[in-house]
Amino acid sequence: MKHFTKLALAGALATVTAGAAMAEGLYLPNLSYRTGPFAATGIPLMNGQRDYMEMLNARDGGIGGVPVIFEECETGYSTEKGVECYERTKGEALVTQPWSTGITLQVLPQTNVDQIPILAPGYGFSPMSDGKTFQWAFNPPASYWDGMSMVLQAISGGDLSSLSGKKIAHLHLDHPYGKEPLPLLEAMGEAHGFEVLPIPVGISEMQNQSAQWLQIRRERPDFVIMWGWGAMNAGAITEAVKTRYPMDQFVGVWWSGHTDDLQLVGEEGAGYRAISWSLPNADAPVMADIREHVVDTGKTLASDEELGEVFYGRGIIISAILAEGIRVAQEMHGTAEITAPQLRDGLANLNFTAERIEELGLSGMMAPFSTSCANHTGHSGGWMIEWDGTQFVQASELLQADRDAIEPLEAEKAAEYAAANAPWPMNEACEAS
Amino acid sequence: MLYRTTGQFKTSYRTDQALFPIRQDAFLLTIILIFAWAILPFTASEFAFQTLLIPVLIYALAATGLNILTGYAGQLSLGTGAFMGVGAYACYKLITIFPEMNLLIAVLLSGVFSAGVGVLFGLPSLRIKGFYLAIATLAAQFFLVWLFEKWPWLYNYNASGAIQVPNVDIFGVAIAGPLATSQAQYYFVLGVVTLLTVITINLTRGSLGRSWKAVRDMDIAAELIGINLLKAKLMAFAVSSYIVGVAGALFVFLWRGAAEPNLFDIELSFRVLFIAIIGGLGSILGNYLGAILIVALPVILNTVPELVGLEIKSATVEHINVMIVGALIIFFLIVEPHGLARLWQLIREKLIIWPFPH
The missing domain is CATH 3.40.50.2300 (Response regulator)
Structure with a gap:
């Protein structure tokens, strides 16, 4: 007992420190979940995201000459942990990738205050598409x-x-x-x-x-x-x-x-x-680059069969969207070391044309789309994929959502959200577009 | 030496029965209170507020509520999470129906609703005991969470089924919602927690607390010496659920900012129960110690590898973290099955007689 009390006394003091010292670079935290009940679906996505950024670092030395610091913060899909991660990373972060609708809802009202864009590709709150109301949230290329x-x-x-x-x-x-x-x-x-x-x-x-x-x-x-x-x-x-x-x-x-x-x-x-809204394509040039710079050098966490999976490919697309947003922001503001509000401008001016997709080596993996100040989703449409017994194959032409039917509902729900969270700042400058 | 009681004479029963019969206890508490009220709020970072200070206070309050029921009155409950939910939803409805209402009043009122629900589910405790009662409260847990999901009026028909905390201010200072500063939220939580803790300490030392302890130790004997079991048990359920409900309202309004029904799932009940057990059943101090161990320690451990410059993957850190905290829980329970509060008590006793242990 005596030793134990001494031990307990010694352990009683713990210092509380927060924030992390950052090296130079574009700090892109990812609220990942490689543990918990959803880990099976999380791991391939997060590996795809990570490998694309690793590839950019190895091949191009980052984006615009600035290395990417892609860091994961483990949430286990728990909202509580997600908020902890958000608080820990927000000091330096250029973007929040919340990876859960629950965490998105929690962080969404904070964005106007903290001024960090949320990137929730293909998830989150569908009315986030309305860029006038949700100035800081992006869910390209398609909403639920x-x-x-x-x-x-x-x-x-x-x-x-x-x-x-x-x-x-x-x-x-x-x-x-x-x-x-x-x-x-x-x-x-x-x-x-x-x-x-x-x-x-x-x-x-x-x-x-x-x-x-x-x-x-x-x-x-x-x-x-x-x-x-x-x-x-x-x-x-x-x-x-x-x-x-x-x-x-x-x-x-x-x-x-x-x-x-x-x-x-x-x-x-x-x-x-x-x-x-994404297709796996083993023949895409980007896959060859990832194999060369990340897989063959042993930097990947993914297994070999994982590379051909739907979710791994989707992780790549998600990182490609983010990287493109950074590139646009760097061009718009004439600086390689962008800030979070500058990245917002980048994400609001994405233009994934067919040529650009080809250039990035993503051919056959995603559909063209573009975002604007008022349209934060882009609505690329998507394909049906069908399980043929051994793998998923493309089973339809590119489908487009019936936007005329969705838009009134989106506007209504966005207005409802803004009213419930009054005073909610609106971006009136977008009205014209 | 530090805890020498020499020269502290008690000349009346009143001083002997005082809250702090030893002067050093009062001194220690004053230092802690000065830290909590005056030093931490001005030195803590945003991260510390949001992940350490505010959650520890809120979880400690919830554990205090449960401790009244389980630690003092001996009625095992597995429905804490759901009762927190009742408080949170009640507060949400109050604030959205009466937007002019002062948040402090809304938070304190929302406890009344959970107290009502708590008494309702406490009724079986008059007939059943122990594990059987735990099952009855488990029913409350599942039923209430189901209700939070299936009754759209509770979340104002929100499409995603979640409640979102609106911006609320008190006398022009934003307290809840995205505009609130962490400092304001912390002071609000600290105020409510301090108030309820003082009330709880006094309750447990008074006649009500004594009747709870009698019921806990042997309810038939308690009945024979003239304690009204119905009143004692239902009061325990009411007071406990009230505090738990207030903690739930604080949990969502002053910390989380949004909540979906499954937030109040059984995991939350277990978490609060673990805090109460590891902290020490039948102790108020234990709730705070337990909350620090269960809520704050993992957060602190998470920052350690980065501080010492170790390159460990975030998922690995999480795995190691779970192992360390689990090992610590087992360690503390082996060292002192009666919880951290008892451990502190032993240390204190040893300090008092130091350096001449008998």
């Missing part, structure tokens, strides 16, 4: 509502009125993320006369969805649209196989198109489709 609109087009064969009288189940994670597309789906259901059946899956029931699939078997929906993440995807796909739900009527969002989840069922999952 875009995704839902594209899914509906794909399953209706391009004509939404053909869905009239049908029943569509929305199998979703019971979390802000899963509920995100519901307002749009319900509005579309009313407009085109199909029935919407929301089926929530609680975080604790992700692995065992027998109750949900019993309901699907009973209700016999014509289509099941899945907004799943992490362990929920694999759970749903195995249940679908078990209940013999026709795979060609089962469609997921881009986060539900994960190679590993489908490998579990292999052939039996053939026909399952997901919408995606």
Whole structure:
């Protein structure tokens, strides 16, 4: 006992220090999750992001001659940890990559005060697309509502009125993320006369969805649209196989198109489709560069088979969007050492033309899009990808979201958000565009 | 030497029963209070406020609430997270329905709602005890979180199902919401936590606290000596849930800024329960020590590799962190099963008789 008390006394003093000393460079923190229940989906994405930045450092010496300091802060998908990471990195950070709708919602109101842009590619709050209201948030190249609109087009064969009288189940994670597309789906259901059946899956029931699939078997929906993440995807796909739900009527969002989840069922999952704004392309020049500068030099954390996966490719696209934003900002402001507000200007003036995509070596991996002061998403559209039993293959031409149907809803929800968070600063300068 | 009690004579029962019979205790507490009120707020960084000071205070308050029920009255509860949620949602509804309401009043009122819910779920405690009661409170946990998800009125029909804290100010100073400074939030939290801690200390030393302890030690004997079990148990549930509810309102309004229903899941209940157990059941000081160990230590450990210049991957740091904290919890429970508060008490006793231990 005596030693222990001494030990305890000695350990009682701990100094509290914060902030980190930074080396020169572009500090880009990433709130990653390589641990926790969603790690299986997080790791390939984060590896893709990291490897692209490592490649830029090795090949070009960074962006505009300034090395990139790409640093991960582990959140385990916990909002609490995410806020801790945000607080830790915000002193020097050029950008916040929150990697969870929960953390995005938490950090979003802070951005006007801290003046650090949020980059949430393909996730977060769909109305963030409205750059007038959300001056600091970016979710290129497509929002969840875009995704839902594209899914509906794909399953209706391009004509939404053909869905009239049908029943569509929305199998979703019971979390802000899963509920995100519901307002749009319900509005579309009313407009085109199909029935919407929301089926929530609680975080604790992700692995065992027998109750949900019993309901699907009973209700016999014509289509099941899945907004799943992490362990929920694999759970749903195995249940679908078990209940013999026709795979060609089962469609997921881009986060539900994960190679590993489908490998579990292999052939039996053939026909399952997901919408995606990125495609894996092993022949793209960027992949060769990554192999040369990162994989062959042993700097990567990814395994060899991971390099061909959908999510790894998507991680690359995400980093490419960020890197391009930095390059535009450097050009606009005539300085290589940009600040966070300058990066915002860069992200608001992205222009991914087909030529530019070719130049960056990303051919066949993403669709062209451009952002503006008022349009923070870009709405690139996306492709359907289909599981053929061994891998995901492209299964449709480039689909475009029905923006005319989405925009009024976006404006309404953005205004609602601003009103609930009054006083909320608006960017009136954008009005003209 | 430091804790020598020589010359401190007690000449009346009153002084013998005082909160601090030993002068050094009062002195130590004064130093801590000066630190908390006057020194830390002006020296702490934004990071320290948001990840160490404010959360430690809020978790300690929640653990204090649970400690009244579990540590003092002996009724095991697994529903703390959900009761925190009741406080948070009540505060959110109060603030959105009456935007003019002072936040302090809203926070203190929101505890009333969770106290009501707590009493309701405390009713089975009159018939069942121990693990069986824990299951009944577990039902409260699951039911309430389900309710937070399925009752859209609670979150004002927000599409994502989350509650967002609006900008709230008191006399022109922003206290909650994105415009608030960490310093203002810290002072608000510190004020509420200090107030409730003082009230709790007095409650547990008074007749109510004594009846709780009697119920805890043997409820049949307590009933035989004339303690009204119904009143004692339900009061414990009410007071405990009130404090937990206030902690929940602070948790969302003064710290998190937004909350989705599954934030109040069973993990939160366990976290608060662990703080109370490791800190020491039946002690107020223990809640603070436990909160420092469970909430602040991982954050501090996370910054260590960077400070000493080690290049470790962030995910690895997280894994090591979990291992260290887990090992420490086991270590402390082996060294002193009655918690950190008891450990401090032993150290203090030894200091008092030092250098002549018998």
